[in-house]
Amino acid sequence: MKTVLKIFLFVIGFPALIALTVLSSIKIIQEGNSYGFWVFIGLILAVVFFLAYLITFIVTEVKNKKSGTRKTAKNGLIALVLVAFIFTSGLWFAIDIVLPGILDDATSGTLLFDDVRENFEDQAEVNGKLLSDFITLNYENGNLDNDVELDTYLKEGYKNERIKTLIHTNFTNIDKNGYASYTSTGPWIGLADGSRLTIPVLIHLLFNERDINKELPYLMDYNYIPKEVTVTIKDSEGNIIKQDPDGGDPYYPLEEREDPEGGVTWSVLDMDGNPMEIKVGELLQGTGMYGLIAPIIKGIGPSIVGTLRKIVADENVVGAPIYIAINIDEVDPNNTALVLAPSNTSRGMLGYKNSAWLNSNNLLFAVISVFPTRIWLLIWGAIVVATSVLIGVININGTKADDEDDDEEYDYDYDEFDYKVEKKYYDDSDVYNDPNLSPYERAYIIAQRNRERRG
Numbered sequence: 001m002k003t004v005l006k007i008f009l010f011v012i013g014f015p016a017l018i019a020l021t022v023l024s025s026i027k028i029i030q031e032g033n034s035y036g037f038w039v040f041i042g043l044i045l046a047v048v049f050f051l052a053y054l055i056t057f058i059v060t061e062v063k064n065k066k067s068g069t070r071k072t073a074k075n076g077l078i079a080l081v082l083v084a085f086i087f088t089s090g091l092w093f094a095i096d097i098v099l100p101g102i103l104d105d106a107t108s109g110t111l112l113f114d115d116v117r118e119n120f121e122d123q124a125e126v127n128g129k130l131l132s133d134f135i136t137l138n139y140e141n142g143n144l145d146n147d148v149e150l151d152t153y154l155k156e157g158y159k160n161e162r163i164k165t166l167i168h169t170n171f172t173n174i175d176k177n178g179y180a181s182y183t184s185t186g187p188w189i190g191l192a193d194g195s196r197l198t199i200p201v202l203i204h205l206l207f208n209e210r211d212i213n214k215e216l217p218y219l220m221d222y223n224y225i226p227k228e229v230t231v232t233i234k235d236s237e238g239n240i241i242k243q244d245p246d247g248g249d250p251y252y253p254l255e256e257r258e259d260p261e262g263g264v265t266w267s268v269l270d271m272d273g274n275p276m277e278i279k280v281g282e283l284l285q286g287t288g289m290y291g292l293i294a295p296i297i298k299g300i301g302p303s304i305v306g307t308l309r310k311i312v313a314d315e316n317v318v319g320a321p322i323y324i325a326i327n328i329d330e331v332d333p334n335n336t337a338l339v340l341a342p343s344n345t346s347r348g349m350l351g352y353k354n355s356a357w358l359n360s361n362n363l364l365f366a367v368i369s370v371f372p373t374r375i376w377l378l379i380w381g382a383i384v385v386a387t388s389v390l391i392g393v394i395n396i397n398g399t400k401a402d403d404e405d406d407d408e409e410y411d412y413d414y415d416e417f418d419y420k421v422e423k424k425y426y427d428d429s430d431v432y433n434d435p436n437l438s439p440y441e442r443a444y445i446i447a448q449r450n451r452e453r454r455g
Helices: 002-011 014-031 033-067 070-106 113-117 120-140 150-159 161-183 199-207 268-272 290-311 352-359 361-379 381-397 403-409 414-425 439-454
Strands: 222-224 229-234 240-243 254-256 276-279 323-329 337-341
Touching: 002 014, 002 381, 014 033, 014 120, 014 361, 014 381, 033 070, 033 150, 033 361, 033 381, 070 113, 070 361, 070 381, 113 120, 113 361, 120 150, 120 161, 120 352, 120 361, 150 161, 161 268, 161 352, 268 352, 352 361, 361 381
Parallel strands: 229 323
Antiparallel strands: 222 254, 229 240, 276 337, 323 337
16 A cells, blocks of 8 residues: 555656646647757756656665665655755756846847746747748748748758758848848947837938948849838728739739849848838828828829839848838828838848847757746646655655664673573583493583583
């Protein structure tokens, strides 16, 4: 019965913790399955910790069975509880001190410890989508062979050598000729963050000269650009949708082109990776002029876009193509906007931050995989310690006596023991019944034996 109870306590301890970790890691494994063993780092750590605990459990049980003393059982309890604590809560308290700094350095402060701690499944989904979005972009612009189904590329993911090469080769280019060119000799890239990217700042960042390495390779077969004019209409359910007047894709039809001469360059809009909308309604807010200007914009919008494209979006002027379109909102004219679309999408590249994450996605998945292990080692670690204590108590109660009791049990009266043995051994009848002994010899032998008996 005690053996069955100990097995039960053992199973609901560390083995149950491993099972809970596996269940919490399923989402991460699914999202990052093409990254191989990296998504199993957290589980591998948990298994290693379990093996340390299992070895301690086996050793203490074997010693307790051989010795059977209370002292050995007590030492086994202490050892098992210490190992249970160290490889669950204790170790992770220490790791929590250094892990935030490691994650911050690895992502240049774009992904924080607190962002992942409670939302590791959501973060895994975000990182998984980065890879699928990258594959889709490069499939649509011809960087991936269209004779192969898109689903095939999506299933292969990072295991596909062409995809892996596109990720790392093209990121090196946007990193050196994009981000680094803004942080070393050019304007401060921080100005391009969020609401600070105003029109004056945009012009400043677009036209400042930067150092570009024209020999740096970039893999690109086709260009993927937005159309000049889009119209916003409502669908049958009343939802606002964007659609080209002829029913096609409003932004990015394919257009064959040759590889760029003089190397690939990047504008500040490529760093963000999203189109920048300048709403006409916001510019004219409070002037009462939009009602007069709206028809003009709708009528000559394409001409305006064409002129701006020649003046502003020349690759030789701003260092990278910027695609200019005008979105005419027929439902809410105040939302009519001039759209500045960067070239990263046409080149099959995500924005800089997402591209940097994707370039290190295997390492990021390794870090993310640690969090489900961490949370269960912290929570279930208390259960493991408690079950370890109970196992030790069962072992202590199962001993018949401790070391001191053993000494008392075998504390014989050795003088009495020796005398009884001597008395049994020295049977004087053999002396009296020996016909070959003289009376003198018999008396001598008997006296000698009596002296030995008295010690």
